[in-house]
Amino acid sequence: MLFESAVRIELTDEEFRLLAAFIYDHAGLYFDGGSRFLLESRLQNRLKEHHFDSFLKYYHYLLYHQDRLAELNRMIDIVTTNETYFYRERNQLDAFAEEILPEMAQRNSGKKSLRIWSAGCSTGEEPYTLAILCSESGLFDDSWQVDIIGTDISQRVLKTARKAVFSQSSFRATDGEAIDRYFDRTEDGKYSLDDSIRNMVHFGHLNLMDEKMMGLIRECDIIMCRNVIIYFDQNAKARAINSFYRKLVPGGYLLLGHSESLMNITTVFKLKHLTRVMVYQKPEGTQG
Ligand SMILES: C[S@@+](CC[C@H](N)C(=O)[O-])C[C@H]1O[C@@H](n2cnc3c(N)ncnc32)[C@H](O)[C@@H]1O
Incomplete structure (x- = not known):
């Protein structure tokens, strides 16, 4: 047995x-030839757990076994990159708080509702940061319905997100004051998010390539999808972005990561220059 576990x-x-x-x-995740070793390493334990001596047997299991769906979820947990932290990409978050939220508060002042979607939210730091910013903005009193949803393809990260207990590495861009205000220290040295913020966010399992499930998402005012489509190829990027377009209200915003753009993907969005960042906006007067 010892011998077996040491064999790669x-x-x-x-x-x-x-x-x-x-x-x-x-x-939609694209592994080119250069990532072969990465895939080989990440999946070793899955093969060992099933006592498979080849990746072909694992592949057949994923295709035909009665428990293939459970294994697919486990594999996705392993092959996705889930790096995230609170207040990531501060410039864009400042624009969100200082320019986009006030515009939305005015635009939606009649219906008093706001819907924000963090797509590919990983362990929740991103949608919780958005919840803190909405709360601190003072723009949305109790008469407003503010929905913030976080979705991800990995069940493992969603479990952590719902628990809302974080370790030090989630706070590499957070100042001490915010930590003191919104988190309690746990006995094992972690940080538990205050319920007032935690309850503002709801999480769901969603694969951005699953158009049927995407159909269930309601229209949003703001979609944030950062550091997710970098792992997709052009075709998968276009599929995700087209879905976001359909899910945004006219005038709604799409916020991508700083290294991501819609260049060579689509021209249906308007590129809008805010004070320090550029964001995408679904043009007014357009539908689905
Ligand atoms: C690097 S994290 C980004 C987290 C956060 N948005 C941020 O910028 O800090 C990328 C996330 O995208 C998720 N992801 C990858 N492919 C996906 C897909 N097809 N559908 C939904 N989520 C996906 C991964 O599971 C991972 O948690």
């Missing part, structure tokens, strides 16, 4: 091609 199972060219295509078809 090699991912052949053909197995890599099959598994990479399988992951791409399901999640």
